Amino acid sequence: MKPMLERDGVTREIFEREIAPVYQPVVMRGLVKHWPLVAQGRAGLQSCLHYLMSFDKGAAVDAVLAKPGPSRAFTYGPALDGFNFIHDKRPYAALFEQLWRYSHFAEPPLLAAQSALVQDAMPGLEQANACPLLSGDVLPRIWIGNRATVPAHFDDSHNIACVAAGQRRFTLLPPQCASLLYLGPPDYAPTPAPMSVVPDLLRADPQRFPLLAEALEHAVVAELGPGDALYIPPLWFHQVEALAPHLNILMNYWWRPEPAPQRQDDLxxxxxxxxxxxxxxxxxxxxxxxxxxxxxxxxxxxxxxxxxxxxxxxxxxxxxxxxxxxxxxxxxxxxxxx
Structure with missing residues (x-):
């Protein structure tokens, strides 16, 4: 694996001219270090959760819960006939209380609220913590949880992922690695995106998954802290590890180029x-x-x-x-x- 390309001082002009057209992932250090949410994340679990609750409207959001295990991944079950987590909807107040209790465990269960649309779940948070590279009509989603891994998967949209609290490791591979990643069915995956059946590319059994060695030769990796951001081009596989033991927060922005008038870009x-x-x-x-x-x-x-x-x-x-x-x-x- 190789370290990911990094850029400092990225502006919207630089992003649109030098980064997005190249079709390569780029770490943008300190892009959102000015966010109030980043400051609260640095202040600690309690301070950050209190800040988020000031925006919460009490709506139920998607949450997943899994038993702790060696990979700490939200993934397929052992026989690939199901998944290793339970899914429900709960208000942020209940989720935050659970995260607080789990922060006292040496090895807590995996808990995350994933991909909530910020303007619906916490209206105003997206305006107080805006991405400087995108227009306001690209709406952010927020991911909140403790230490856990989302296995390698791809999206068909452009993606800017901004770390607001905790630490995240991203392992990215180009689409040409698809045949080496032991992908599951595109219509049956732990998330809406097609996903590898390997819970953790970096700790996989080489006897069971021998093709991964070749895939990882093409991989790039980076660890991001609060205030850092990552551009992920469409179709690039990405494994995302939330590394902080008790609280990790990500805001991400998915978008596609504007289609021609009266035409959809959804095929x-x-x-x-x-x-x-x-x-x-x-x-x-x-x-x-x-x-x-x-x-x-x-x-x-x-x-x-x-x-x-x-x-x-x-x-x-x-x-x-x-x-x-x-x-x-x-x-x-x-x-x-x-």
Whole structure:
């Protein structure tokens, strides 16, 4: 593994010009060190929880709880026929009280409230602790818990993750490592994102998961403290370890580029699942043929590869307006009807 690229003094202009277009993860040290939440996180568990409660409106949020174990990961069960945690909804007051009690345990159960939309759960917190790199319409989510690991997974959005309290270790791998990470089914995972069945890439059994050694040759790793932030490009696998024993807080921002007017930007995972259904029954030689055609039509047919077709006659290979986009989608829906 290699250390992750780091930048200090990142501004919005630098981020948009030099970081986001490169498709590489970058640690941005001290990006949100000015946040009041970071100051409260540095002050300790009790001070930080009191600060958060001043924004809490009492709404129930998603929470997960798991028994302590060697990996301390929210992951699949041993037979992959379920998960190793229970899930419920509870108000932050109950969660914070539980975190406080668990802070007196040498090895407490794993507890986390994950991915709550801040403007709904703690309105005003997002304005008092704003990300300087993004516009206000990119809404943050908050993750609060004790020491635990989320195994390697990917998202199809851009992501800026800001550590507000505690310590986090991020291990990132490019999408090309997918075949080496022992991924579970895309439609059955501990989180909405497809995930590796390996609870912890850094402590895995090499006899059981021999391909991980090659994957980790491509991995980059970084530890972030309060005030630090990380840019994660779409589709990069990331294992996230919350390292502080009693309290770790992350605010993250997911976004995708603005789609064309009246068009949605929501087909990526759905298209992958549909392709899995469409090609799975074909014999291997035919599947390889489709791999070549997808490589051309989906990923390769642009610029010089289209020079033989007049621009006005490129149809799906050219510019697609909202009406044409809607017609293609409807044709696909119609073809899928029994």
């Amino acid at each position: 990526h995972i759905a298209a992958m699942r549909l392709a899995m259904l469409a090609f799975r029954h074909l014999p291997d030689p035919e599947r390889e043929g489709w791999r070549a055609l997808l490589g051309h039509y989906v990923f390769g047919a642009r610029d010089e590869a289209l020079a033989h077709i007049p621009e006005g006659q490129r149809h799906m290979l050219g510019d697609v307006d909202a009406a044409f986009d809607a017609a293609i989608r409807q044709d696909i829906v119609d073809r899928m009807k029994p």
